[in-house]
């Protein structure tokens with residue numbers, strides 16, 4: 001999709017939007033995901049974001065995000081962009097939101113800023129949100145397939161981690177069981193800093209709800225930490241876990257800590273090998289170092 005297409009989309013929305021489109025910026029080109037455009041409109045003035053999913057394999061995720069904005073967004077405990085409209089048109093699923101802030105820059109964050117973020121995540125994971133989400137149709141994800149496990153095991157073996165990881169692969173269900181010790185909750189599902197904006201009042205705005213699902217929570221923390229670490233940023237995990245537990249209304253105890261270790265291990269063992277070819281060596285080394293610390297923490 002091109003910027004011309006974004007203009008065409010604005011026309012397609014017809015009477016339901018007001019104003020003349022004067023500028024279009026590509027925010028994500030749609031090569032590997034949805035196409036995302038920033039739109040500037042005059043008379044009346046407005047800044048919008050149009051997200052369009054055209055490939056068949058994206059439509060389900062796009063529909064999940066649309067359902068989130070329609071059914072849940074305005075009831076949730078975290079700030080999200082205002083949903084203007086969305087639906088199916090022209091063989092695509094589209095979403096029109098207000099432009100809600102700028103990308104977050106975590107390099108210079110204070111410890112307190114990280115704690116604020118962990119607190120908001122804890123609010124999202126509270127049981128009251130889950131009750132509403134289930135009522136509005138939120139569902140869980142499929143468990144990782146046998147092929148995915150085999151691919152992860154193969155990749156880490158190639159990297160020389162056969163001995164370290166063999167006991168974990170042999171009892172992979174134990175990781176899942178530790179995560180399930182926590183109560184169920186509504187998870188963001190793609191919780192990394194690239195999906196977090198900062199608004200003019202310096203508040204967090206949570207975006208990109210394509211992976212929202214019912215889970216148990218620590219996967220959101222694990223992804224947040226790992227993606228930050230890959231970028232060379234070091235989040236204060238301990239303090240975040242404590243703030244998270246308080247905000248979520250669960251004990252800050254060994255069950256939570258073990259679930260967090262299990263979620264990190266699951267992420268490293270199953271997801272990271274796929275992305276290694278695209279990462280510079282220092283980033284890969286940070287993930288390997290983390291793995292080497294997680295395994296003994298899990299065995300303790």
Ligand SMILES: Nc1ncnc2c1ncn2[C@@H]1O[C@H](COP(=O)(O)OP(=O)(O)OP(=O)(O)O)[C@@H](O)[C@H]1O
Nearest residue numbers: 027028033034036049081097098099100101194208
């Ligand atoms: N409502 C919004 N206000 C301001 N910027 C936005 C908004 N929605 C999206 N963006 C910008 O567009 C980018 C891509 O949007 P989004 O994360 O929703 O799509 P995506 O398909 O996940 O793209 P990517 O794979 O690049 O993350 C965001 O990282 C953000 O910079």
Ligand SMILES: [Mg+2]
Nearest residue numbers: 194195207208
């Ligand atoms: Mg995104």
